[in-house]
Structure formats: C-alpha cells, structure tokens
Amino acid sequence: MTDLCEQPLGLLCEVARRELVHLLESLPGTKDLVVDATLLRPLDRIASMSLLQKHGCQRVIPLRLDSLHAIPWNENAHRRVYLLRSSLDMARLLAQHVRSSPDNRQIAVIWVDRRLVICERELERQGVYGLVESFELSISLISLENDLFSMEMPITTAQKDLLAPANA
Template structure:
C-alpha cells in the first residue's frame, strides 16, 4: 500500500465483533469484573451503553477485596495474564462462594492471551475448574483517534 490511508476504524470494529461474540455466548444478565488497566482501553472499543445493550448490568474491578453485592448469574473477569491478578481473581471467587455465590457461573477472558503461568496459578489455587470458560481476546491495538492507535503490549520494548 503506497500513499494510501490505513482505515483504523477496522481495528475498533474487529475488536467489537470479537467482544460481541464473547458476550452473546453467555445468555442473560452479566457482570464484568475489569482489570483496571484494561477498562480504559476497552472504553475506546465499547462504552457502557454498548455493554448494556449486550446484557452487562454491573461492572466492578479486580481487587483483593470481595465483589460488591450483586444478583447476576454470570460473572466475567477481563484480565491481563499476570499472576497477581490471578491471585486477586482467586480471592474474589472464594469470597463470593463463601457468601452463597456458588450458583454463579464464572468466565475468564484474558487479554491478549492466556499464559501457561496464569493457568497453573489458577490450578494451584483450585479455581481453574470453577470457570465455565477461559478464553482469549487478542486486543493488541486500540484505536484512540481516527489516526492514532495504542499498542497494548507494554513489555514489547523491554
């Protein structure tokens, strides 16, 4: 391609399509528990109105604390593949189950990929089998403006 423009809206639309497929694979109301660093990037892909249109009714952050009171059956964790985040997800699931959340279905979507280290960490904690699904969402580039993208690979230049 010489002298032409790159249509960066295709990046956003591709990510939105992947996100819709994942959200629609889970029926009914759902809560998303965000890795705080991903929440900002996803804000450029899908705002709350978009998520609400796909039955997302609650949103929280991954932390070592228990999740706020909620009645949704499906809880989706969006996380980067980091062991500290896996430890916090473990704590949140354990506390949720202690408070009677055993009827809930948990889903883990890792951005941009699942790593063996994180998978093993969840297995060590004994919560890997708790997830109905563990999937990847390969969000590598985020369109910020019509002519500006953000590369979501913070370790790529180290």
C-alpha cells in the first residue's frame, strides 16, 4: 500500500502533518500525547508513531469521555499534550486532568479544527486556564485514496450556533 500523503491530492495530508510536527517541536522536551479516541484514526492518517516519537512523544494515550480515572504520568515525560476536538465536554475533562496533574509538569492542548471560545471559558471557569497552553490544528480533510477525501470535522448546527456571535 502506498503512502496516501505522497499521492498528488495528498498535499492536504502533508500540510496537516507538517503543522502537527511544528506544534510538537514548539513544545520542547519529552511528552506524552493524549488523544481524543475519536481522533486516533485521523491522527494515524497524518502521522506514524515513529514520526511522533522522533518529535518527542514517548506514548500516545487514547482519551475517552466516559473514562473516569486519571491517566498516570510517565516519569520521563516533562509535558503532556492533549489532542482534542473542540467541545465543552472535552474542555471539562481536560480541566479535570489538569487539576489532578503534578505541579511540576507542563500541559498543552491542541484543539483540532478550531479553538472555541466556549472551551477557553470553561477552562477559565474551572480555574485552570493559565495552566494550559492552547494551540489549533486543522485536519478537516484527510486523503483516503488519491481521489477520495474524508471530511473528519463536520460542523454541526450546535457548533455553528456557538460561532455565530463571533462572526457578528
């Protein structure tokens, strides 16, 4: 099977890969990557585990909304990077994880597709806003074949309503 990012229309995949690598490189040190379970497949399409390890990610840990336990920290990781969809539920779960983390560890979040104000407000309301570095990563189109794309990030009606005040 050929690498889908190397096909002519796979440039969108390559752009997403480079953007992810740039974000990981801007967060120095060893890190654990905690990924929203719904983003594991799209992440696998744009970045292999060896690529992630090359840029400092020691582990990739799936995160599910229904998981009630905290994720134990890796002794060797200086930082934890969350790759999450922008949603209020994910912001609440992130705040929970930040509050339960050791004081000497750094936390960053990469919001996939866009950073919503409601997520930042929830982090602020939970008292952890200043403890988390926030970034954005757009991976809305992912190449499945050389002429077929997946729109991984559909904008739902609820999300459109959240964005309406910002556009007004």
